[in-house]
Amino acid sequence: MAPHRLSRRNLLLASFLAAGTSGVTAKSHDRFSSGFRQIDDGVLPTLEFLSRVFRLEGDWLPDFSFFDDGERADARAEDPIPGFTRMHVKIGRRAVAETIKISSGDFGAALTGVFAHEFGHVYQYKKGYRKRLLDMDANASVRLVEIHSDFLAGWTLPQAWWIRKVSDLRVAAEQFFELGDIQFEAQGHHGTSLQRQTLMAAGYTWGLSSPDNPDKAAERGLAVIKDLFPQWFRS
């Protein structure tokens, strides 16, 4: 086993163990430091929460880091690099800063939406949804993958105890499409903001009554997308 992998794994596990304690402080270059103490205190519980609701264990627990995303706010779930088995969820520090700025203090819901969307991609990969959705897409684009992950992200939110108001969902939905991976592109490959908010709201609604099973949520999400956007599917 490569030492690099060991250290990444140990970091993650150590951090999970430290979640919930108040002693987690980080320097600005630390992979668990967004540059905002309020955010950093919530990161590890959020990672733990999302791993639990998506039932990600063992090598399916993704690595995590904040990274310097430069000029363009960015968030992504990267495939394992050669020699490694884990996916890697990366949230840009600019993405965090912009979310704080535009969410008027309600950043908890917005950031949970961002994290949940990326964890949704990990789940999709694990369960074969990514390939399935790419194969189904009439344009061979990523839009089905993206809006399916939006549904999954919405589905997780009612389970997050720190999100208590329906208005939190609005904050989450409005903010997180501004960011990186979730930013829709000029060609419209990712779907419009309204389409994506619709899917997130549908996921949220499903999550209110059916919070327990990610597999059922994923199938429901696919069914909703087929209902709403049949023209996006290969005939």
Ligand SMILES: [Zn+2]
């Ligand atoms: Zn995405």
